[in-house]
Amino acid sequence: MLTSRYRNCHRVEQHFVPLSLFPVSRCPVCAGRRYCFAFCAIALALLLSSVALAQEESQEEVQEEKIIQKKSSFRLAFDFPLIPERIIANMDNIKEQPFGRSVQPVVGSFERRYSLIPRLNAFSKNFNFHLGVDRFVIRDDGMVRENMQADAHLEGSLWLVLIGVGGRYFQENIPNVLSGEEYHVDFDRQSYGGRVWAGLKMGGFHTTFIAVRAGKGRLWTEGNETYSSMLDEDFKILLFSDQFDVSFQSLEGRVALPYLAPFFLAEKNVFKKLEESGLFGLEDDSFENVKMVWGAELMPAGKGGVFRIVVRKTNYFGSDNDLYFGNRQPEWQGYVRFVF
Amino acid sequence: MRFKLTVLLMVLLIASAPIYGNDGLVGYGSNELAVQRVNGVELATIRGPYAGLYPWAYFPEQAPYIPIPELFDSYQRQSVSQIQNQEVLLNASGFGLDVLQYDPSPESYDPTHWKMSYFPYTSRPFFVLYEHIHNSGYIPPTDIGSKNMNRPENRLTFMRDMEFLFQEVIWPNERRYAVVGGRAIVYMWSSIQMTGDFAGLLDEARQKYPVFFIGSGEDMSNIERVAMFDGIMEYSLAGLGNLQSRAPSYRRMTIEYGRYAKISRRTLDKIESQMGKKILLVPTFQAAYDDTLVVPARDNNPLYSRSRAEVVEHARLIKLSMTRWRIFDNLGPFVIWSELPEGASVLPTMPSQELPGRYVGYGAERLNIVVECFVKRGRIC
Numbered sequence: 001m002l003t004s005r006y007r008n009c010h011r012v013e014q015h016f017v018p019l020s021l022f023p024v025s026r027c028p029v030c031a032g033r034r035y036c037f038a039f040c041a042i043a044l045a046l047l048l049s050s051v052a053l054a055q056e057e058s059q060e061e062v063q064e065e066k067i068i069q070k071k072s073s074f075r076l077a078f079d080f081p082l083i084p085e086r087i088i089a090n091m092d093n094i095k096e097q098p099f100g101r102s103v104q105p106v107v108g109s110f111e112r113r114y115s116l117i118p119r120l121n122a123f124s125k126n127f128n129f130h131l132g133v134d135r136f137v138i139r140d141d142g143m144v145r146e147n148m149q150a151d152a153h154l155e156g157s158l159w160l161v162l163i164g165v166g167g168r169y170f171q172e173n174i175p176n177v178l179s180g181e182e183y184h185v186d187f188d189r190q191s192y193g194g195r196v197w198a199g200l201k202m203g204g205f206h207t208t209f210i211a212v213r214a215g216k217g218r219l220w221t222e223g224n225e226t227y228s229s230m231l232d233e234d235f236k237i238l239l240f241s242d243q244f245d246v247s248f249q250s251l252e253g254r255v256a257l258p259y260l261a262p263f264f265l266a267e268k269n270v271f272k273k274l275e276e277s278g279l280f281g282l283e284d285d286s287f288e289n290v291k292m293v294w295g296a297e298l299m300p301a302g303k304g305g306v307f308r309i310v311v312r313k314t315n316y317f318g319s320d321n322d323l324y325f326g327n328r329q330p331e332w333q334g335y336v337r338f339v340f
Numbered sequence: 341m342r343f344k345l346t347v348l349l350m351v352l353l354i355a356s357a358p359i360y361g362n363d364g365l366v367g368y369g370s371n372e373l374a375v376q377r378v379n380g381v382e383l384a385t386i387r388g389p390y391a392g393l394y395p396w397a398y399f400p401e402q403a404p405y406i407p408i409p410e411l412f413d414s415y416q417r418q419s420v421s422q423i424q425n426q427e428v429l430l431n432a433s434g435f436g437l438d439v440l441q442y443d444p445s446p447e448s449y450d451p452t453h454w455k456m457s458y459f460p461y462t463s464r465p466f467f468v469l470y471e472h473i474h475n476s477g478y479i480p481p482t483d484i485g486s487k488n489m490n491r492p493e494n495r496l497t498f499m500r501d502m503e504f505l506f507q508e509v510i511w512p513n514e515r516r517y518a519v520v521g522g523r524a525i526v527y528m529w530s531s532i533q534m535t536g537d538f539a540g541l542l543d544e545a546r547q548k549y550p551v552f553f554i555g556s557g558e559d560m561s562n563i564e565r566v567a568m569f570d571g572i573m574e575y576s577l578a579g580l581g582n583l584q585s586r587a588p589s590y591r592r593m594t595i596e597y598g599r600y601a602k603i604s605r606r607t608l609d610k611i612e613s614q615m616g617k618k619i620l621l622v623p624t625f626q627a628a629y630d631d632t633l634v635v636p637a638r639d640n641n642p643l644y645s646r647s648r649a650e651v652v653e654h655a656r657l658i659k660l661s662m663t664r665w666r667i668f669d670n671l672g673p674f675v676i677w678s679e680l681p682e683g684a685s686v687l688p689t690m691p692s693q694e695l696p697g698r699y700v701g702y703g704a705e706r707l708n709i710v711v712e713c714f715v716k717r718g719r720i721c
Contacts, residue, residue: 178664180720182649183656185664227660229653231591235598237665279605279665 075206077121077339081114082309085330087138089145090323105323110138119335125204126157128164146173149326155197162201162211167194170326183229191325193219195246203254207303210253219244219271221325223278240278242324244271258302263312264294271321282324289318293329297337308337375550377522378514381437381465383671386518388436389625389714391677392469393426395441395453403680404630404642405702406690411678418678420457427462429688430677433707434715437518438464439527439674443471444504445497451508459513467518467525468509469575470501473533477501483533490536502526502545520570520620523552529575531555539568554620560604567611571620572604573674576684578629583640590645593626594654598661605667623658623673625714627651627706630683642683644698648709651701655713656721675710686710 090105115134122129131152138145148171155164170191178185195217203209220243227235250267270288273281295312299305314329322328398412410425412418418426430438440458443450450471473483477497480487487494510517510524518525523546528534532555542553554571566572580600581593601623608619628651630642645651661667676684686706694700701709713721 178660178720180656182653185660225665227657230649231595231653233595235595235657237602237667239665277606279667 073206074124074127075122075339077123077337079119079121079310079335079337081333081335083332083334084114085333086110087113087136087147088323088328088330089138089147090327105320107320107323107328108140110140123205125206128155128205129153143174143177146175147171147327157201157211160200160202162199162213163197164199164213164215165194165196166217168192168326172326177225183227186226186228187223188226189221189223191219191221193217193244193246193325195248197248199250205254207256208254210251212249212251214249215247217246217248218274219246219325223280238278239280240282241276242273242278242281243275244325245274246271256303259299261297261299262295263297265292267291267293269322271319282321284319284321287319287321289316289320289322291316291329295333306339308339310335310337375548378510378517378519378524378550379522380510380514380517380519380524383518383520383525383620386436386465386671388434389675389710390437390439390622390672391430391435391675392439392679393441393458393677394679395450396679396681398680402633402635404633404683405680405692405700407678407680407685408688408690411687412680417453418457420461423457424461426678426687427464430464433711435675435677436465436672438462438466438677440466440468441471441679442468442505442509443475444501444508445471445476447476451504455508463516465516465518466513467527468505469527469529470505472498472501472528473530475501483530486533486535488536489534489538489541494536495541498541499545499548502549502551506549506551519550520552523550523570525552525554525571527554527573528556530557531569532557532559539565542568554622560600560607563607563611563614566607566619567615567617569619571622572608573620573622573672574600574624575674576629576676576682577624577626578640578643578682578684581629581643583629583643586641588629588641588643590628590643590650590654593643594650594657597626597654598657601661601667620671621668622671623662623668625655625658625673625675625710626684627676627686627701627709628683631681634681644700646697647699648701648705651699651706651709652713652721655709659713659720673714675714 087110089108089110113136115136117133117135119132120130129152131150133150135148138147149169151166151168153164153166155162155166157163168191170189172187172189174187176184177187195215197213197215199211199213199215201209201211220241222241223239225237225239227237246269248267248269250265252263252265254261254263268288268290270286272286273284276282291314293312293314295310298309298311300309301307311332311334313332315331316322316328395417397415397417398407400406400414411422411429413422440454441450442454448471472478472487475481475497477500478487478494479491489495489498505526506524531538545551545553552570553568554573555566555569556573556575558566558569558572560566560572577593577597578588580596581588581590601621604621608621612618628642628644629640630644631638631640632642645654658668658673662670662673675686676682678685678687686709688704688707689702692700692702694702709721
């Protein structure tokens with residue numbers, strides 16, 4: 001269902017959200033502007049509430065906050081999935097099409113799964129670090145897709161200025177995409193890249209903050225098929241090997257209320273192809289999409305509590321071609337967070 | 341806090357300017373014909389292997405196997421009835437078209453043979469394999485040494501032969517002649533031996549005739565040279581198995597042909613991106629090669645697979661390269677059907693005992709492999 005919905009979405013027409021920061025393609029969920037206006041309304045509300053909260057916090061609360069900050073300005077958090085996560089991956093990269101093969105990604109939604117490896121977050125007022133590593137298997141149409149992915153970022157701020165660096169790696173192996181009695185063909189894909197950014201931030205990562213970022217980076221991806229048989233050597237086919245320039249802008253915010261911390265992130269990415277080789281490169285030389293994340297962190301024991309629950313929703317608008325480089329974040333995520 | 345907010349809002353305002361991407365435009369070169377169009381059979385509509393047919397007589401002492409009598413008699417060229425039998429077999433086996441070995445030089449018997457026994461009695465689509473290497477009109481007239489196409493005699497011969505082909509073969513058989521975009525296909529084996537300003541000569545011919553040139557034996561990393569053709573189709577892969585060595589290897593040939601295919605595709609993609617010219621790449625299937633009985637001797641060692649599975653392996657890689665990987669265009673492949681002296685033909689032969697470690701594929705075995713791998717749809721052999 002998800003696939004067909006994305007296939008039919010209107011990608012060409014664009015409109016601009018009230019803050020006119022991000023040109024957003026018509027989304028498939030609302031088929032119009034309503035959804036994006038709703039997002040902007042939330043973003044604006046968060047922005048204004050953060051200001052209002054900052055101004056209206058009582059002296060007592062400020063004192064309390066300062067004590068907590070003094071006690072432990074550096075936090076270490078481990079996220080353990082609470083609900084199974086549905087994997088969003090490219091489903092068509094290994095399948096033959098009736099009128100010629102293509103590696104043009106098509107969104108595929110695969111079975112839900114628990115990630116056994118916790119995600120690590122470390123943050124303080126002016127420091128933010130994230131590391132996520134995952135390894136899993138997707139069973140699709142009788143084939144087994146072995147996936148390994150990792151992403152990390154590190155950023156710090158001084159007064160208003162924010163700088164950061166991040167990277168990602170993705171590997172996919174699909175054995176026996178084609179096989180017979182005397183031969184088999186395996187598929188593999190590797191993608192990696194990094195980006196740097198600068199921006200402005202107000203507030204602390206561990207409490208209430210709002211940040212804007214703009215940055216650039218590079219992404220490489222390569223896909224191969226290897227034919228193995230009685231021949232003296234394997235026959236390796238380079239399907240694609242592309243390099244992309246990536247630029248992005250993002251707006252992120254978090255509001256720390258006594259027992260709840262809603263957060264949001266809107267990120268626009270523009271991908272431009274720099275180099276390509278192989279038999280089946282991506283058809284589009286450039287594409288863009290917008291990732292929107294929002295959710296909330298529940299803190300039953302208050303801001304200083306160790307046990308928390310995080311729920312987040314992620315949506316993508318615009319091109320699906322980012323799947324060329326790896327899987328997407330699950331649409332719905334819920335996890336238990338332990339903060340030390 | 342207010343100052344920070346002001347700075348932040350200013351940044352938001354600056355960032356709010358819309359960002360537009362550049363849309364790339366991809367153009368293709370024009371294929372419009374300046375000359376009359378040949379209303380033949382478009383190659384893209386033809387499915388199945390291409391059968392290489394020859395006008396030569398069968399000499400038993402010079403062939404490594406015996407063709408079935410329905411197709412050949414000793415010391416005879418194929419008769420009309422044998423050619424008709426052959427057509428029935430080719431149709432039943434799913435071969436898409438015929439490739440006729442054709443030497444248009446005045447001393448050659450080829451034009452008479454095809455005119456008397458093939459054109460009036462058959463109906464299959466075909467194109468010609470233009471015999472230029474042994475063509476008596478060229479200097480030198482044999483395959484000893486390349487043809488310098490800067491020489492006026494050679495240029496004259498080439499244009500004279502094109503005129504002959506169009507007048508005697510293509511226009512009279514227009515409805516069944518294989519074409520690409522209305523241009524009649526003329527295939528040249530070992531075009532690498534045409535040196536000098538061959539590109540200019542091909543262009544000259546294209547100005548005068550609606551012709552589509554397919555070359556072979558070229559150095560596929562030489563972009564300038566390859567770009568003068570409209571298509572590439574190897575005639576023989578035997579050399580890739582190293583015929584000069586003590587034991588030529590069929591497996592080696594299979595692997596080297598895979599390498600050749602990848603290099604070729606890279607070159608043709610470069611030509612398309614740099615010059616806007618799309619060049620066809622048609623695969624070739626090689627069942628075996630054995631010219632050890634040919635007189636005069638050629639000093640080659642025979643190239644046979646060790647088992648049927650190795651031949652299937654070669655065919656499978658070609659099929660995958662045509663359909664799954666699209667290294668080759670999904671056309672053909674070219675298969676030698678009846679050139680008996682070089683031992684590569686796939687026509688049915690008299691059954692004989694296979695020897696261990698040397699698979700000849702007597703009987704209809706070679707033909708079965710071709711049909712299994714290249715004719716039956718939707719399966720990888």
